[in-house]
Amino acid sequence: MELSIIDSLKAGGKKLTKARKAILAVLEKNALPITVAEVHAGLVKARTNVDLVTVYRNLAMLQELGLVNAVGFHEGQMRYEVVHGRAHHHHIQCRGCGKIIDLMLCPLKKLTKLIEEQTRFSVDGHALEFFGWCPQCR
Amino acid sequence: MELSIIDSLKAGGKKLTKARKAILAVLEKNALPITVAEVHAGLVKARTNVDLVTVYRNLAMLQELGLVNAVGFHEGQMRYEVVHGRAHHHHIQCRGCGKIIDLMLCPLKKLTKLIEEQTRFSVDGHALEFFGWCPQCR
């Protein structure tokens, strides 16, 4: 059973600041992973002025606590989505317009075990993204 | 049946330059994906002076022709490996020392079809990397 966001912060010795609440709110209302600039723009739109560097620092911290997930499509920047209350999953991005869709699946449970046996690594994560062309850009 | 490197270059209207040959040679002698800086260092070591920007431009071009594969572990830089004569595969990287190992497998053939049906995207690629701790760093 998963800790609440507030309890996770407390357990990590973190304060529940105005900036933090606002950043989490922006992420919660976005179904898909968004860039740091998009988080920042969301804050400005919500009349919450938070410096860009504060967004960077908070996203890094939230990621360390496991509350936020970083996703990269090799666009030259990372994207972030909330983990809390959502199932582990992956994404596909259109090479034309950049659109992203959630893929509510993960085929890697069994394979992870196999890799651990074959490589003697202990595997603790993976990144899986698909690329292609959406119906509009096809 | 796969075109030779020279034929692929020719087909793309590309010249077989000294820099190009040397870059491919560096990549060929490395089993694992290496950074642009590492390619460049390899050139210097081989007494072939090629500007860093030339390395960037050639790797981008070779990737477009499908001769080279870009791999990213979200380290803040990309890595490159030759495709020619090697089977499609994936990688695992140690979170401690950064060591990379080839995983000669890909579990995504069937899943790709399923995703195409479900999303109406045409899928033309994917990125899959595993992360963990190697025996030394465990």
Added chain:
DNA sequence: TGGTAAATGCAAGTGAGTTGCAAATGTGGT
């Protein structure tokens, strides 16, 4: 309500990757 560690904003810095342009070089035809 005050003491204190954590968090924030601002300014400056880092580093991967890109761009513009003049000079150099590989290629295909003669």
Added chain:
DNA sequence: ACCACATTTGCAACTCACTTGCATTTACCA
């Protein structure tokens, strides 16, 4: 072997995501 010419290269300047240092502010707890 030579020429014409498109491609490629090197250099310098630039962009932009992200980080760091430090003085000030803020959330938390006794």
